[in-house]
Amino acid sequence: MKEENLSSRDKKFLWHPLTQHKLGKPQLPITRAKGALLFDEEGKEYIDGIASWYTVMYGHANETIISALTQQMQTLDFVMFSGLTHEPAIALSEKLMEILPSNQAKIFFNDNGSTAIEAAIKMALQYFHNNGEKRDTLIAFEDGFHGDTFGAMSASGLSSYNGPFEDFLLKVVRIPVPQEDNLKEVKSKLSQILDENECAAFVFEPLVQGAAGMKFHSAKGLDALIGLCQEYEVLCIADEIMTGFGKTGKNFASDNLMNKPDIICLSKALTAGMFPLSITSCSQKIYNRFLSDEVHKGFFHAHTYSAHPLGCAAALTGIELLNSPEISERRDYIAKAHCSFLDKIKNHVKVKEARTIGVILAIDLQIEMERYGSLRDELYNFFLQRGVLLRPLGNTVYVLPPYIISNKELQKVYDTITEALNTF
Structure with a gap:
């Protein structure tokens, strides 16, 4: 047959x-x-x-990455990351801190781009909750895309993906991407949003909106918007899932900015496609807000495959290759x-x-x-x-x-x- x-x-x-x-x-x-x-x-x-x-x-x-993965799986294939740690995750955090924007201080592991954004949004909301504040609004660009889980989907603005779920999403207000000719109007709209809402975070794809059709926007304009948000103590989340690891000419699109995001999300090229892994990095200021004698103020968010040793091994090798x-x-x-x-x-x-x-x-x-x-x-x-x-x-x-x-x-x-x- x-x-x-x-x-x-x-x-x-x-x-x-x-x-x-x-x-x-x-x-x-x-x-x-x-x-x-x-x-x-x-x-x-x-x-x-x-x-x-x-x-x-x-x-x-890629034979170099395959070799690293093969060696790692023969030493430590997998172990949970709650209560335990391991060399590949520690080494990857150290290596990332050498190339991430200088304000980044802590690495939180997830397993794909959507969950990296999901963790970032939850970090931002709990950051204010831990301080006794209720901030319930996200700011995002029109036509942005950040993933398909509910928080990530809420921040996204493409109806072709979100249509059936619009009534179930988080509260998000949208602004146009900044260009040279509209920055004054966009800043004005953002100022009004910040004045009229309890905003927790501004979620954005820096410089390039991928799923929207590789649409570019102004680095100078984005810098101004981040600066304005930070004046209101609104956390800025850079979705570098597509742009990260050299695609815009620098290691990260955020390297083109003077005002650095508080949180950065990474995936895709992080492991060169060899293993599903993602990262949500943040500043020391954000991490400190979760330190408390009250257990419930910790970040109780976890994925089974967080910091998978094989993914970390692939990512470490990818970083070595990036600037070779x-x-x-x-x-x-x-x-x-x-x-x-x-x-x-x-x-x-x-x-x-x-x-x-x-x-x-x-x-x-x-x-x-x-x-x-x-x-x-x-x-x-x-x-x-x-x-x-x-x-x-x-x-x-x-x-x-x-x-x-x-x-x-x-x-x-x-x-x-x-x-x-x-x-x-």
């Missing part, structure tokens, strides 16, 4: 994320990956132009190549706007399409048919490749996008 292919077996029992299965086509089965390449069950290769949701920044099956000469050279090359490609296509009749920062390139097409509509799916499949994995966000095509992508592979990504511009 002929063995069923992976697509047929997949359809029997699996429910995929962000998928309307009544309308969607079969999922593409990937059997192996190496470097910047993915391979399907028929052996066809695809360039991973988005580093599988910006995680595998040092390439698939080889990776630094590739990051610089990609940034320059993006600028060169942008200059070539920015005046194309099908290009509404194009922008780049660090290794992030985004192109808004002069075509109306739904975020998950049929035309967007046609564009996605157009890229796949040509051996390139890009995942358009509505009419925004973005490139965020692994740092180790070869010059030839990157050029193929550009050539495929150019072909799409001339086709759609």
